[in-house]
Each structure stands twice: as C-alpha cells, then as structure tokens.
Amino acid sequence: MGELIKFELRKILGNRAGMAACLVALALLAGMAFMNLATTTTRDHATGAVVEGLAGQQACRNNEESHAGVLDDARIAKDAAVLDRANELAEGTPGYYDLSSDAIIAQYGLEFWQQTRAVASDDYYNEIVGTLDSASPRATTLREGSLARVDATLSDGFEHYFPYSDAEASYWHGMFDQIQWPVEFGYAGAWKNALDWASFLALAIVALCIALSGVYAGEYQNRTAAVALPTRRGKRALPAAKAVAALAFATAYWWLCSAVVVGINVTVCGAGGWDLPAQVVFGFDNPYPLTVGQAMLAVYGLGYLVAIGMAALTLLLSSKMRSTMPVAVIPMAVAFLGMFALFIPPLAKLGALTPMAGLNFAFSRMVSYAAGTAVIDLPTALAILYAVLLMTCTPLAMRVFARHQVA
Incomplete structure (x- = not known):
C-alpha cells in the first residue's frame, strides 16, 4: 500500500498543469505578502x-x-x-x-x-x-x-x-x-498581516484542487492504471491510495503556502505580540476572548480543514466526471464566487461559508447561525461543513471510482 501511495503522489506531482497552478499560486502569495510590506508609505x-x-x-x-x-x-x-x-x-x-x-x-x-x-x-x-x-x-x-x-x-x-x-x-x-x-x-504587526491575508490562501486551495482534478478523472482518460493495478492490488487498494496521496499532497501544499505567508511577515515585522488580546488586531469591539496567538492557530487550523474539505470535494467530482476541466473549475467557482455573494445581502450568510469569504470573516465578524435557541458562530459552522465534506466525499469518491474499474 505504501508503494502505491508513493506512486500516486508521483503522478500528482507529474501533473504539469496542476504543478504550474501550485507554483503560480505560491509565487502570488509570496509576492503579495512581501509587496504589502515593501510598498508601505507613512510618516515618521x-x-x-x-x-x-x-x-x-x-x-x-x-x-x-x-x-x-x-x-x-x-x-x-x-x-x-x-x-x-x-x-x-x-x-x-x-x-x-x-x-x-x-x-x-x-x-x-x-x-x-x-x-x-x-x-x-x-x-x-x-x-x-x-x-x-x-x-x-x-x-x-x-x-x-x-x-x-x-x-x-x-x-x-x-x-x-x-x-x-x-x-x-x-x-x-x-x-x-x-x-x-x-x-x-502593543505591536503585533506580523500576526495582524498574517490574519488579514489568510483569506488569500483561497488561491492555494484553488491551486491544490486543480492539481488533484485528475486523480480519478485522469484514469478514465488513459485507462491504464484503472485496468492494471486493480487486478494486482484489489478494487479497494487503488482508490484508497489515490485518496491518501491526494490528501497528503493537499496537507503539505497548504502548510507550505501558510508558512510562506507567515514567514515573510514574521521575518520583516518580528514575532512580537503573540500573547496580546485579539482585540489589538481585530478591533476593540471584537467579542472573541482570544489572544492573537490563539486567533492565528484557530484561523490557520480552520483554513487547513477548509483546504482538505475542498480537496475531498474535488476527489468526488474527479471520480464522477470524465474530464478534468469541470473538476478544476467547480472548486474555483466555490472558492471565489462566495465573495461576490457578500454583495447580495440575502446571500451573504451563504457566501460566508465559502473558503475565501469564510477565512476573511472567521473571528473578525459577528456571523452566526441560529435554529431556535441553538446558535453557532461562523468558525464552528465552517468547521462542521468542511469536516462533513471531508468525511463524506472521500469515501464516496473511492466508491464511485471502484465501480468504474475493470476487474
């Protein structure tokens, strides 16, 4: 199984279009994070x-x-x-x-x-x-x-x-x-910038979804591994190996992009302010009883859950579609169109559940969802939604792909 996972990882890394998207997104995130600092103009x-x-x-x-x-x-x-x-x-x-x-x-x-x-x-x-x-x-x-x-x-x-x-x-x-x-x-410039830029990590989410778009759909196009490997490994091994490899890639890429954004800001601004209250970066009217450090861990941890939830959705789409193009486009639309939904008041709460808008509003705005006396805030809603996507889409993708294999 381990060798099969490595084989699938190499196939993901060999996806030229996907790797190009990942490199472009990483370069954009690094460039924007640095230019945000390098273009500062103020008076001493x-x-x-x-x-x-x-x-x-x-x-x-x-x-x-x-x-x-x-x-x-x-x-x-x-x-x-x-x-x-x-x-x-x-x-x-x-x-x-x-x-x-x-x-x-x-x-x-x-x-x-x-x-x-x-x-x-x-x-x-x-x-x-x-x-x-x-x-x-x-x-x-x-x-x-x-x-x-x-x-x-x-x-x-x-x-x-x-x-x-x-x-x-x-x-x-x-x-x-x-x-x-x-x-x-006090001063918490690095962490404030990192929190402000967390929503732009939606670029990383879109890029990793593009890279994973052919995990299953690509097999429908070339038919080679889908025919040969199941005869040796069984109908469960290949779908599972593909899912594990995809989620491992998504994990590594998400944290690489996060490390670049945070690292640039910490290098330039210093790491001070971690223990200050979150109100220093979000405003004194922010109701969350968190420190800046706790907010950082919560936002980036939530971002990771969103990323692997979107990766799981991509795997399900890839298992159902013969072409990789719609598999790549649908997550892109989900990630970015939510921001436009914020400008349409009746859709604002729905838009807040999409990756870019969700990471932008999480812990910085008072967004909540109520059913009678039960209330959850936006971070909790995001965590539940993308955890459900991860736990349901991953096994469904494996099952759908297994049905299409030729034994």
Missing part, C-alpha cells in the same frame, strides 16, 4: 519625514510600540484627551485642513505637526476615541464603548439584512463577557 512621527518600504514598516512599528501598555481607565482618558486637543488645535488654526503635512511642518514647526496631524492620523487614537464615542454620552471605559459597538452591530443586523435573534444576541454578549478587561495594547 519622530521626524515628520516620509518613509517608504521596509523603513516605513519600521516606522509603523515604532509608533505602535510607543502606545504599548495596559489600557486602563486613566490611560484611556489621557489618550482621548490627546486626540481632543489635536482637534482643538486644528480647528483653531486658519486654513489648517487645506495644508499638507509638509506645509504644516514648514509653517508651524515639527512639534505642532506632532501634536495635530500626526495624532489625528494615528489609527490608535482614532480607534480609542471612536470606541468611546460609540456610547452616548462618551464612554469612560474601553469596555463600555466596545459593548456599545457590539450592541450597535446586533441592532443593525448582519450586513444590515439578517437580524440577530435574542438567542444570537445572548450568545455574542456571553462571548464578550469572557474578555478580560482592561486589555493590553
């Missing part, structure tokens, strides 16, 4: 100078690290006052909003720019004050403001179309109540 808050590329990333890191610490009530009040003062200075300066940063520095000096434009353009201050202002009157604690944002989301409904039931509201409030306040802020 210490000097006011424009910095680009990896130096820009370092400037962003220095700025976020300057805000590190526990966000208790006193700290929040102090930081909110900094932005309020910046807005007061800006409004009291004639023509301020018509001036560029360079013009402000030239006319009023670097210190004035640091007290106004630098503060007003700092995501940290805007997130703090925006969260506090979500409550009316302005909240005095970050927890109060964050809860107000959660309540606003529950009131608006998902995508302003799907209302949250009482059971769902209770579910999300219960999740939010598990967060330990006050939260700690």
Whole structure:
C-alpha cells in the first residue's frame, strides 16, 4: 500500500498543469505578502519625514510600540484627551485642513505637526476615541464603548439584512463577557498581516484542487492504471491510495503556502505580540476572548480543514466526471464566487461559508447561525461543513471510482 501511495503522489506531482497552478499560486502569495510590506508609505512621527518600504514598516512599528501598555481607565482618558486637543488645535488654526503635512511642518514647526496631524492620523487614537464615542454620552471605559459597538452591530443586523435573534444576541454578549478587561495594547504587526491575508490562501486551495482534478478523472482518460493495478492490488487498494496521496499532497501544499505567508511577515515585522488580546488586531469591539496567538492557530487550523474539505470535494467530482476541466473549475467557482455573494445581502450568510469569504470573516465578524435557541458562530459552522465534506466525499469518491474499474 505504501508503494502505491508513493506512486500516486508521483503522478500528482507529474501533473504539469496542476504543478504550474501550485507554483503560480505560491509565487502570488509570496509576492503579495512581501509587496504589502515593501510598498508601505507613512510618516515618521519622530521626524515628520516620509518613509517608504521596509523603513516605513519600521516606522509603523515604532509608533505602535510607543502606545504599548495596559489600557486602563486613566490611560484611556489621557489618550482621548490627546486626540481632543489635536482637534482643538486644528480647528483653531486658519486654513489648517487645506495644508499638507509638509506645509504644516514648514509653517508651524515639527512639534505642532506632532501634536495635530500626526495624532489625528494615528489609527490608535482614532480607534480609542471612536470606541468611546460609540456610547452616548462618551464612554469612560474601553469596555463600555466596545459593548456599545457590539450592541450597535446586533441592532443593525448582519450586513444590515439578517437580524440577530435574542438567542444570537445572548450568545455574542456571553462571548464578550469572557474578555478580560482592561486589555493590553502593543505591536503585533506580523500576526495582524498574517490574519488579514489568510483569506488569500483561497488561491492555494484553488491551486491544490486543480492539481488533484485528475486523480480519478485522469484514469478514465488513459485507462491504464484503472485496468492494471486493480487486478494486482484489489478494487479497494487503488482508490484508497489515490485518496491518501491526494490528501497528503493537499496537507503539505497548504502548510507550505501558510508558512510562506507567515514567514515573510514574521521575518520583516518580528514575532512580537503573540500573547496580546485579539482585540489589538481585530478591533476593540471584537467579542472573541482570544489572544492573537490563539486567533492565528484557530484561523490557520480552520483554513487547513477548509483546504482538505475542498480537496475531498474535488476527489468526488474527479471520480464522477470524465474530464478534468469541470473538476478544476467547480472548486474555483466555490472558492471565489462566495465573495461576490457578500454583495447580495440575502446571500451573504451563504457566501460566508465559502473558503475565501469564510477565512476573511472567521473571528473578525459577528456571523452566526441560529435554529431556535441553538446558535453557532461562523468558525464552528465552517468547521462542521468542511469536516462533513471531508468525511463524506472521500469515501464516496473511492466508491464511485471502484465501480468504474475493470476487474
């Protein structure tokens, strides 16, 4: 059996079109991950100078690290006052909003720019004050403001179309109540980027599905192994070997692509911030009581389950179809068209279950599915769906292929 699995792995690796798709997807993921970092443009808050590329990333890191610490009530009040003062200075300066940063520095000096434009353009201050202002009157604690944002989301409904039931509201409030306040802020740039880019690993899923499209369908076209091998190994050995080889390839390729995306970000941005709360990367109104590291493991682990679930679906399609073309196209449509479904409100929750949209929304949005008082969130729904695909499509593919063999 082991030799047969190796033989099938070599056949997968010998699929030129499939390997080309895998190499292109890997190159795209690596290129996009690096260019996302290399094309950064910002201003150094210490000097006011424009910095680009990896130096820009370092400037962003220095700025976020300057805000590190526990966000208790006193700290929040102090930081909110900094932005309020910046807005007061800006409004009291004639023509301020018509001036560029360079013009402000030239006319009023670097210190004035640091007290106004630098503060007003700092995501940290805007997130703090925006969260506090979500409550009316302005909240005095970050927890109060964050809860107000959660309540606003529950009131608006998902995508302003799907209302949250009482059971769902209770579910999300219960999740939010598990967060330990006050939260700690710090720099987690590598992990934030890796989480932001997790949805683009749908490219890897599509590529591996293309590579696996001929696992069974290819045998219908050349008829050689399907006739010769079963006579020696039995009708069960070949279908099982093909399934094991396909899932092994999908596993190796998924984690290779994941390692490239994460590795590039960690190399450039450093590995700090793993133990910070997930609210640092997802926003203070995120209700999940996770650390950044736990969110990383959950998202990429979920992505792997989605990948092998899609691989199993591809195997089933391959066992039923004589041509590899539709076998490759159908998973591609499933992976990408879900993103378009998000723009059609009645289809948004269905679209969220597809690979790209699912990895984009998992743990970052309040997506839930309710049946009476039973509620599950999107990550749980994705895990169930793709686990079912894996457990049902794989044996079905083996069974369908076995029926087509010539004994």
